[in-house]
Amino acid sequence: MDNFTALLDGFATVLHPTYLLWALFGVFVGTAVGVLPGIGPAMTIALLLPLTYSLEPTAAIIVFAGIYYGGMYGGSTTSILLNTPGESASIVTAIEGNKMARAGRGAAALATAAIGSFVAGSLATVALTFLAPVIARWAVQLGEPDYFALMVVAFITVGALLGSSVPRGLAALSLGLFLGLVGTDTLTGQQRFTFGVPNLADGIDVVVVAVGLFAVGEALYVGSRMRHGPVRVIPVEKGWRTWMKRDDWRRSWKPWLRGAAIGFPVGTIPAGGADVATFLSYASEKRLAGTERRKEFGKGAIEGVAGPEAANNAAASGVLVPLLTLGLPTTATAAIIIVAFQSYGIQPGPLLLQSESALVWALIASLYIGNIMLVVLNLPLVGMWVRVLRIPRHYLYAGILLFGALGSYALNFSPVDVLLLVLVGLAGFFMRRYGYPVAPLVVGMILGPMAEDRLRRSLAISQGDLSYLVTSPFAATAYVAIVVLLALGVWLRRRERAAA
Amino acid sequence: MRADDAAPEAPIAPGGPTAEGGPPPSDGPGPTAAGPPRRRWGELVLAAATAALGGYVLVAAGGITVPGSANTLGPRAFPYLVGAMLVVAGLALVVLVLTGRAGEEEGGEDVDPTVRTDWLTVVLLVVTLVVHVFAINVVGWPFAAAILFGGSAVVLGARPWWRAALVGLVLGLVVQVIFGGLLGLSLPAGPLLEGVPFLRG
DSSP states (O other), X not given: OHHHHHHHHHHHHHTSHHHHHHHHHHHHHHHHHHHSTTOOHHHHHHHHHHHHHTSOHHHHHHHHHHHHHHHHHHHHHHHHHSSSOOSGGGHHHHHHHHHHIIIIIHHHHHHHHHHHHHHHHHHHHHHHHHHHHHHHHHHTTOOHHHHHHXXXXXXXXXXXXXXXXXXXXXXXXXXXXXXXXSEEOTTTOOEESOTTOGGGTTOOOHHHHHHIIIIIHHHHHHHHTBOOSOOXXXXXXXXXXXXXXXXXXXXXXXXXXXXXXXXXXXXXXXXXXXHHHHHHHHHHHHHHSOHHHHTTTTSOOTHHHHHHHHHHHHHHHHTHHHHHHHOOOOSHXXXXXXXHHHHTXXXXXXXXXXXXXXXXXXXXXXXXXXXXXXXXXXXXXXHHHHHHHTSOHHHHHHHHHHHHHHHHHHHHTOHHHHHHHHHHHHHHHHHHHTTOOSHHHHHHHHHHHHHHHHHHHHHHHTTTOTTHHHHSHHHHHHHHHHHHHHHHHHHHHHHHHHHO | OHHHHSOTTOOOOTTXXXXXXXXXXXSOSOTTSOOOGGGHHHHHHHHHHHHHHHXXXXXXXXXXXXXXXXXXXXXXXXXXXXXXXXXXXXXXHHHHHHTTOOOOOOOOTTXXXXXXXXXXXXXXXXXXXXXXXXXXXXXXXXXXXXXXXXXHXXXXXXXXXXXXXXXXXXXHHXXXXXXXXXXXXXXXXXXXXXXXXXXXX
16 A cells, blocks of 8 residues: 555656646657657667756656657557568567558557557556565565576576577677776776776766667668658548447457556566567467458458557566666666666666655656557547658658767767767667667666676675575576576567567 | 669769678578678678677786785676677677678668668768767857758758758757757857857756
């Protein structure tokens, strides 16, 4: 009950008119940027971070929650109305949604995605509300070796396992770890890999790396092989009230619930986040459909939009559980959220719910509110998002470069950061070109220093006895779990291929 | 697929690492299939560079000073591990590329898989970005932003150029007003607009 009153307090904060306006602003901007083609949720957050730099923490976190959900949601519009999918979490939506749009049922696809996202997002936020305090209370008892074990799990699942090429994932992860090493060692104060450059003594800013890899790298890569000619957006019929027919509702509500049930747990465990959840949901919808319906899959089955979109949003909330309670980022998006929180002076971890209780509950309350705003905003505003999709590509990518440069410059108001951004962007370009995944690099850069810190503290406690790392029951379980996860990962990847 | 479908006149800047190595690509595989061997060299360079960086990390890690009071695991241990991982991953990738298993390049909404790489665009975009970096402190942020936006839009195909430049200028000033004036980021307005109060961060 204690948490319930805390949540009510959170609502009381968020329902203040000023904060409601901030939330609306965040949702709106997040969706608008998320809708833009080529921009996934991670890039949306990285690009929009400078908006929140100068706000006070509560306002910043409310705007931020809106951006997160808005960015997650915006991708589905893009994949339904454009010919080719962008971010991986939307690929599945594109399979069926795009077919539906071409068959003149784009409005139904958009509506089931929007309402499904709302239903699943709300359910998952409720789950987050109940689960987060429990996990935080339990996490306080974890020791240093336990945290190190958790991070090893995150490294393995996020870094190398779930990409299409394990060595490339490993290379990207190691590059991220290397970038994380640059700077002053926290425990001994020694400079590492700073090349005597004073700017590097504080380490390389993760925002610069994230924006460089996602925004600049993407702009350079698209520029190198741009699709010329007019943008083909599939038109949507007017009058959103009649979009979902009775039959559509009947076929959608179960996939929504199943999507929520699949998405939330998958988001919670470090297993690849939203992408895996959408593929799993799609595969199960396909299997559960009767023989009649199964023939529709691949030609525009509404279940194939409703389920994965619900799973996508539920996973987005699930990701927040390990993030808020353990300080553990399980996706690239989560890694950038950690950076954002740190820039507001908040350190996610088991003590966060106690030390910054008001702020956390305000965040959770604004997730509820953001969800409602999304569904209210998005159905009537679809016409506007369609217009956003038609922005000429040269202006779109010029704008991405501009805001990426702004975000890096605004960190320290030093042009050196922008120069670093260009270098990282070039690296991102070559990584994209040769199929190196970008996400493990960002995750490695965040997790690396955390893991090193935990490992060295553990060994300082045990005075160098390595067995201390595995003797605690939790750590031992975690290492066993890694083996299980590795097997599961291989299985998931097979499923993914089968579904795609 | 992409190599032979591309327009034969596709402009390619000289000096790019797109050396046409290996046999001509066979037709057949869809755009998502592993690339034909034509990009091997660039990819080989990237893989080798990864391994080389690992080698450097391993060597340089030995140069990190370890304070006398340090306990078992000092500041060198993790760099050694990271260096080793880079070497292993880099060498594995070199082997993969040499045995013909090249990377799958990334797709995207605005990426045309049938077009050849336009190196000139990439170079010009990077040049525009670098000019932007050095322009910030000289002409102020709004104008540097106009250079970046206008320049990259024209490079990406915006015509006529003056419209892109105009859009860039307006965008730069609007961002300056919103972020500098309203949100309080201290973006330098530059010598031209120094005295305008609502632009100051």
